[in-house]
Structure formats: structure tokens, C-alpha cells
Amino acid sequence: MGYGSIPDEPEFGAGSDAPAQVRPVSLEQSVQVATITSGVATNAHVEYLLRLADDRLILGHRLSEWCGHAPILEEDIALANIALDLIGQASLLLEHAGALEGAGRSNDALAFLRDETAFRNVQLVELPNGDFAVTIARLFLYSALQVPLLEALERSSDATLAGIAAKARKESTYHLRHGADWMLKLGDGTAESHERMQRAFNALWPYAQELLWGDAVDDAMAAESIATDVRTLADAWRSNVDRVVAAATLTMPTDSWRPSGGRTGRHTEHLGHLLAVMQVLPRSHPGAAW
């Protein structure tokens, strides 16, 4: 299957059939991984910003893959717009991370010249787009957390982060509404759309749990009032998710395995392929500008 085609089915394992090859990473291992792979994770503040930024960059890239492939023209435009918002947010966050890091890396350098294990995104966002239902379920599950998270980050002691969050929250509110709207249309639609929406939701639900994964980086950010610990936003996220799932006549999957590791640089096999496509131009033509 070529990179340009959209698979009819999610390429990753669904629910209980999924291989449990991703082991929970202990804090000790995480710190080791962070030190070895990124070469930059000297500071929790930078690490935290990379996590926020990389989720957006990778999800934005996945959504941009729909350009020219979406089911209807309006949706093609909508997904491209959402991708643009997310990549724009990522760009601002990476610029801020690069400035704080103080090693002279620009936002472009951080986006295009880091290797797979230096990326800090959750695995949820790197999975292939699957069918339209998978894309929508992911956008919804992700945005349902971003709105309360960004609202909390607007009160960050880091004024730059607070400014970016205030702007991003408005955009993410539109993304959440868009995802929720389609969850309702497909979940409460025809028998086939219901079945496919449910299947997509079930497949992503284990991966979505990593959105609430936290470690010593989150502890440090909370202690410095730079960020609210994401683990305290579980109820706000579940409230958004549960209400839409119920209104969409979908059923909440039972909790099963919880893959994690993305925050410390352990990714699925899909991220490397995504980066190969995303990074090829700046790596083949260093310093190219247009």
C-alpha cells in the first residue's frame, strides 16, 4: 500500500486482538530514554513544550494527508484547515521550546531534523488515518481533551505559553465541535455508518488513554505553575467524551490494554514512515527556502 492511499480499515490492531507489544515504561526507563534519544531533554519545561507541540505537528500532518481524498469537498477543506491550525500551533510551541532550550534550534529544525525517538507525541496521533470514521474519532478524542487543557494553560506562569494557549483554545473549540458533529452524524446515522464509527472508536480507545499519561515532567510543570497536570483533567475529558458517545448512540468500549511510551520517544512503526515523508525535503535540501 502506497503512502498516498487511505486504507479502508485501520492498519493497527483493534481492541483485544491488538498485540500487547508496547510495555508500560517505568519512570527510570523514561528518563534514560529521554536522555539518550533526544540529546536535548535537559529541562522539563522544554520537554513539556515538545509534547504539546509534537502532538499537534503529527496530528496536523496526518490530517493533511486527507487533502484531495476526503469524502466531500467541504470536508477536504475542513480537514486541511484543521491541519493548518494544528501545524500553526505546533510551530509557535516549537519556536518557544527552541528559544528556551538555547541551543540555537529553530522551529523548523525541531520539526524536520529530529529523529523518531526524539519525538514526544502520543502514539494516538501517529496511527494511520484509517477510514473517515477513524480520522473523526481521533480528532474528537484528541480535541475533547485540548479544550479543557488549553483553558488551564491560559493561566500558565509562562506568559508565552499562556498566549499561545488562549489563541489555540478558540481553534480547538471549532475542532471539537467538528469532530463531535461527525460522531453524531455517523454514530446516529445508517446501520453501516454506526457500525464503522463504533469500530473506529473501539480501535482508538486504548490509544486515547495515553493522552492522560503523566510523569515527573508533569509534576515539575505543575509545581512551577507552568501547566496543569493533565491527569487532573480526566473528568473534564470524560465528560466531553461520554456525552457525545451517548448522543451518537455509540457504546463505550470496555477498558483493556493501554499502550504508552510516546511521551518518552517510544513509538509505533508508523511514525518513522510519517517522518520520512514529512522531513524528506528539508533533509534532502538543507537550508532550502521558498
Place this chain on the structure above:
Amino acid sequence: MVASALAPTADTLWDVLGSVLDPEVPVLSVVDLGIVRDIRVDASGTEVTITPTYSGCPAIQVIERDIEQALVRAGAYLPRVRTVFAPAWTSDWIGPAAREKLRAYGIAPPGPRVDAADPLVQILTRATAPDVACPFCGAPRTELRSAFGPTACKSIRFCSSCHQPFEAFKPI
């Protein structure tokens, strides 16, 4: 250095930037849109503070360049453009005259910003969004086709009275 005495004042530069058009909505100036937040002229130079409409607005670099060029042409003393993100841009900064220009151009101006405490209330209650009048025939009720339009700041709507699709500035 006498340039600061002869250089244009902030008031003059507001007028100058009032003729720098937004590349995506070329009927509004960067001042009309509320992108220009502040102009300061002092002994250290001329500083224009701008804010983008959306985080990923692809036009922001073009806007920065256009503003810099306009400042240079106007003879501004040591001009520089600074981009800030807070306070976040809102469609409420588009004034009444600018809204009329938008309508005349065929783009429905933004309605009032709905900053509901619950972002999902509109979706879950399946409420219809606030009415947007057709910029062509003036029909008061039109239909939302997509919340995302050709640029991040606009949605796509359809008027069933005059059968025209049109763009509407999003309230944000």
C-alpha cells in the same frame, strides 16, 4: 540624527497601514481587521505590533512584509514589526465600517461571538447556529454548509433564496 523629528508620527502611520490590504481578504486593511495592535514611534525607532488571526494563518509572513514595506515607503524611522499572540485576536475587533465593506464584497461579516462555557452545547442540543444574512440578496436565514472555508477565518454557507453559496467570516 534628525530623522526622528522628520519621520511620520504614529497617527500618520495608522493612516498608512490603513491602506495595506489583507492578502486573503483584499477589501479590508490590516487595520480594519484589527491585526495592527499598536504603533509606537520614539527615539529608538518605529515599532508596529501585530497579531495573527489564526495560529496557522499562512498569510502572516506576507502581512509582515507588506507592513514593513509600507513603513519604509512612508519614511518611518527604523521600522520593525513585532508579532504578539496575546491578547488573542477576535472577530469583535472588526469595526462597523469594515463589516459593511465585507458585506459589499460578498462576504458575510462575523456575527456576535458565542463563548459558551460548554463548547459542546450547540452540537449536543442540535441547535441551529445564529442566523447569518445573505450578503447578496439580504435574506435573513441561510444554511451552514461547512464551518471551515477557503481560509481558516471563513465558513461556507448557502442562501436558498438566491441560490448562492457564499463565505462568512467566523465569529471567534
